Amino acid sequence: MTENTAPSADLIMQVCFGFWGSKVLFSAIEMEVFTELAKRAENLETLQGRLGIHPRAGRDFFDSLVAMGFLRRTEGKYSNTAASDLYLDRHKPSYIGGILEMANQRLYEHWGHLTTALRTGKQQNEGKDGQGELFEAVYADPARLKTFLAAMTGISRGANMAIARRLPWGKYRTYADVGTAQGDLAVQIALANPHLHGLGFDLAEVGPIFEEYVEQHKLNGRLRFHPGNFFEDPLPQVDVITMGHILHDWNLEEKKMLLRKAHEALPDGGAVVVYESIIDDDRSRNAFGLMMSLNMLIETPGGFDYTGRDCAGWMKEVGFREARVEHLVGPESMVVGTK
Amino acid sequence: MTENTAPSADLIMQVCFGFWGSKVLFSAIEMEVFTELAKRAENLETLQGRLGIHPRAGRDFFDSLVAMGFLRRTEGKYSNTAASDLYLDRHKPSYIGGILEMANQRLYEHWGHLTTALRTGKQQNEGKDGQGELFEAVYADPARLKTFLAAMTGISRGANMAIARRLPWGKYRTYADVGTAQGDLAVQIALANPHLHGLGFDLAEVGPIFEEYVEQHKLNGRLRFHPGNFFEDPLPQVDVITMGHILHDWNLEEKKMLLRKAHEALPDGGAVVVYESIIDDDRSRNAFGLMMSLNMLIETPGGFDYTGRDCAGWMKEVGFREARVEHLVGPESMVVGTK
Numbered sequence: 118m119t120e121n122t123a124p125s126a127d128l129i130m131q132v133c134f135g136f137w138g139s140k141v142l143f144s145a146i147e148m149e150v151f152t153e154l155a156k157r158a159e160n161l162e163t164l165q166g167r168l169g170i171h172p173r174a175g176r177d178f179f180d181s182l183v184a185m186g187f188l189r190r191t192e193g194k195y196s197n198t199a200a201s202d203l204y205l206d207r208h209k210p211s212y213i214g215g216i217l218e219m220a221n222q223r224l225y226e227h228w229g230h231l232t233t234a235l236r237t238g239k240q241q242n243e244g245k246d247g248q249g250e251l252f253e254a255v256y257a258d259p260a261r262l263k264t265f266l267a268a269m270t271g272i273s274r275g276a277n278m279a280i281a282r283r284l285p286w287g288k289y290r291t292y293a294d295v296g297t298a299q300g301d302l303a304v305q306i307a308l309a310n311p312h313l314h315g316l317g318f319d320l321a322e323v324g325p326i327f328e329e330y331v332e333q334h335k336l337n338g339r340l341r342f343h344p345g346n347f348f349e350d351p352l353p354q355v356d357v358i359t360m361g362h363i364l365h366d367w368n369l370e371e372k373k374m375l376l377r378k379a380h381e382a383l384p385d386g387g388a389v390v391v392y393e394s395i396i397d398d399d400r401s402r403n404a405f406g407l408m409m410s411l412n413m414l415i416e417t418p419g420g421f422d423y424t425g426r427d428c429a430g431w432m433k434e435v436g437f438r439e440a441r442v443e444h445l446v447g448p449e450s451m452v453v454g455t456k
Numbered sequence: 457m458t459e460n461t462a463p464s465a466d467l468i469m470q471v472c473f474g475f476w477g478s479k480v481l482f483s484a485i486e487m488e489v490f491t492e493l494a495k496r497a498e499n500l501e502t503l504q505g506r507l508g509i510h511p512r513a514g515r516d517f518f519d520s521l522v523a524m525g526f527l528r529r530t531e532g533k534y535s536n537t538a539a540s541d542l543y544l545d546r547h548k549p550s551y552i553g554g555i556l557e558m559a560n561q562r563l564y565e566h567w568g569h570l571t572t573a574l575r576t577g578k579q580q581n582e583g584k585d586g587q588g589e590l591f592e593a594v595y596a597d598p599a600r601l602k603t604f605l606a607a608m609t610g611i612s613r614g615a616n617m618a619i620a621r622r623l624p625w626g627k628y629r630t631y632a633d634v635g636t637a638q639g640d641l642a643v644q645i646a647l648a649n650p651h652l653h654g655l656g657f658d659l660a661e662v663g664p665i666f667e668e669y670v671e672q673h674k675l676n677g678r679l680r681f682h683p684g685n686f687f688e689d690p691l692p693q694v695d696v697i698t699m700g701h702i703l704h705d706w707n708l709e710e711k712k713m714l715l716r717k718a719h720e721a722l723p724d725g726g727a728v729v730v731y732e733s734i735i736d737d738d739r740s741r742n743a744f745g746l747m748m749s750l751n752m753l754i755e756t757p758g759g760f761d762y763t764g765r766d767c768a769g770w771m772k773e774v775g776f777r778e779a780r781v782e783h784l785v786g787p788e789s790m791v792v793g794t795k
Contacts, residue, residue: 125539127614127785128539129481129552133525135474141750175574186467190740208556220472272469401523
């Protein structure tokens, strides 16, 4: 074994210490580093003092954020990068830190039990000791609900903006986003397509949070909240039904039931748009999508992620005329079924 | 804000979910996936059954390892990549999984308290409630000690092999590796340089583990264990003293004391070699080195990582004639001081 032919251990080390980077970013969000620096660039001592960081720790912490590409340091002053300023300043509507807050407050610890989940096939979150399921636990606490819904916005923003531009929206007049959470997909579609009227469909508890978000974007004239439970109620009758990061929460029968309800609610020529981190058909490239499925193992009793081919097959099985898969951004793709 | 000018949120998402990749790799080590596949390629059902993985979880788990580049899947059979086979099969002497085991058993949880460490400047590991310091806790338990020492080998192997080739060893006849742990640096130097005789210097508890490792490599004739405590005892008199991942454990005074002891022990023309994930002088590129310093915050009362310029300065301060920094592999560099 010589230097040139020995396989590299770099990837092993890089993945091994991936959790360090996650936690540094989570602490930066928790301590509002980016929100503070959105006001002005600051030197080490001022920033450290203002955020309440110990002098032993501040310099390494901020410089780690520089080296990872989340901050800049120029002539001793730290400042936000363009992406950090846009996405990680809590006071901007473009803030996506909700997903980082949720990962820090919930997922990091639950993923500590991954081996148990792999051995038992059972969820490892708030619901694991029979304290109810994820959604019951989350929806019962308004503060937690808002964090969860904002997290969903955080993880969906890029894909939402792509869907708002890419679908042939000119053909349609109405849409409903099913399991809408804060409503970011509904909002992005309305912003990009002024002729459309949309509904956000979710449990009644979500209403005020959706309405606040729609109000922030001044879209009250064209977006309404439609309370409902997609296990008990029919879906609203509109031209296009979207479901983002919804199907993966549920088992196979539940997935098909939701697609069937969408089919029933749509007119001929109407479309269902399912999107999330859809796994590539060979299940060998979209690592994020595959690990999102392990996240569903940890978070739900029967949920799992799936390939575009899987989803197109279910759509045809419940009656859609055709179904196609289209890549959106990063690990996210959509499957569009036409009735 | 248009699609083309909007900063990307990809980096944020990638770092956010870095801990998923870490945990998937840790569980694979814990469940001996690579050790099992080193015997032969296996299909999903056989591999899942043999490792005791639940059918809900196995396929996503193994395919995640494929997508991250740790396994291959060909015609339905999973097999190790070259790097996984070499470094992650527990039965090979090239195994470096010890660092993954330690990260899984200790660091993942301790890093859960990063925000507290940043606020207080205090360690967050076994020693945090006054139960003694890291090394006391680790050295008191032989099983834990062996895991820890093997972890040190895992994180050092690539750098050790580079040092064994790169230093002008032809000029020297003897060396001592101070804080040698399992002894991998001493072993790699001896393997690459048949004219050298070396010592492994560490606390007496380490002796049997060092000797077992040297025996495995059939180097008993040229490598000896030298028990000692570098706070109480002088360092052995040899031509070259190496210290890998040692200085960063200690505070500034302790660092200089160790360099001073090395200077005292060396002959004129002798060299001290300090290596670890040395931070770049601008403290803006070596993210791993900077986060390793945060790891020292979590793991020790006063340790920290440092730049090549910092270290060269300390070396000159204690009397070394010259000091130079040389990159080794990945985030690792060495600082060589000549007396």
